[in-house]
Amino acid sequence: MDKKLDTFPVSARNKVRLMRQRGSYDKKLVYSILDSALLCNVGYVIDGQPYVTPTAFWREQNHLYWHGSSASRALIAQSKGIPVCLTVSHVDGLVIARSGFHSSVNYRSVMAFGQASLVEDEDHKRRAMDVYVDRFVPGRTSANRAATDKELQATKLLSMDIEEASAKVRVGMPVDDDEDYALPVWAGVVNFKTLVAGISPDPKNLPDVSVPPGIAVYAEGRMVDETLSAIYDGDTTSSHG
């Protein structure tokens, strides 16, 4: 396959300059990091001031979507088509080296760049909002009370075509200076995991409702990133596959 189709173009904006061995422009890797996350951090500028807003997002092909209240200052600004940077990061552990200098963090992150644009077409908006709901809870759209026109009007939907992106990943043990391995100092990695910690039913649920399969996919103890990826890929069983 044409390599161009598999990787994002590289410019001054997304070029990984430091620790280049950790960087990648591979679309598959970028998408997989994005699709295993619930929240991103949207960076944008209003009157020269940077803002970073954590927000739920979802992906369709090369487009990222996020939404919020029509009254949101962030979304009103972004509706004007300003440049944004969407960043996602997973923290996998603390890397304890034999010196402060080589101590680090294990992580998987993506920075994605593009221009925000407001989705104004009503059908597109309604369809995308359904994709959003089903992306996190498969099949949920058909169970939910449908969105009203008033609710759609009260919601702004933003979209961004990913023009450029880079992924950065660090895994594994510390990499110390050769001579430091002779030091009698413990080194290693403290691993972190984000898990499903159980499901809490609303006490106001009607007595005869049960947990639907789209919720049961969040099995207690399952990794959240792995669950979100599996749902994204259409695997809606609650097993670890």
Next chain:
Amino acid sequence: MDKKLDTFPVSARNKVRLMRQRGSYDKKLVYSILDSALLCNVGYVIDGQPYVTPTAFWREQNHLYWHGSSASRALIAQSKGIPVCLTVSHVDGLVIARSGFHSSVNYRSVMAFGQASLVEDEDHKRRAMDVYVDRFVPGRTSANRAATDKELQATKLLSMDIEEASAKVRVGMPVDDDEDYALPVWAGVVNFKTLVAGISPDPKNLPDVSVPPGIAVYAEGRMVDETLSAIYDGDTTSSHG
């Protein structure tokens, strides 16, 4: 106590406009959300383009610190004293309402605003870097091979006095429209937890080294946010006490 000392000033920049019941300017709350996190997302602007970089950070009183390579484009730009926004967020769960509109996320987040500034004083820099190491692994500075002058020169340390900040927190069950509670639809919360998933010793450790107390504080199964808060507060036992 004077309320002014307990809360951050409110301006157009940090004012919580929407879902105001979720917002707070309380310093204690803002600090507690910051101190329970390892990574923040730093937002900054270069030539009108926003960037959001995930990075480790730490707090001393009302100052936030972060660091990186002296060759980093981000840190070179920030060294000039530009405005930055540091955002931290913890994702606590997926809130499944009876409509897409009222579905949400449980989270704790902080947006902190100020001007980045480069720490150039060598003593200040060396001391702050030690605080950084000990903040995540208590007592580690005295075990590590000391930082060399070359390493200090290769590192840029940035600092920001928090001029304004806001916290935003959502907890608990979905809040549905009154009439929707009559629908035979399961609603509730899928809870997420970030845990210590164990410690992996470096296979290159000398045979007689053992896990020091500053690492043992990361007991398997312990919540990462709770562990980081406890370390910050000087509690370096590995219990949940």
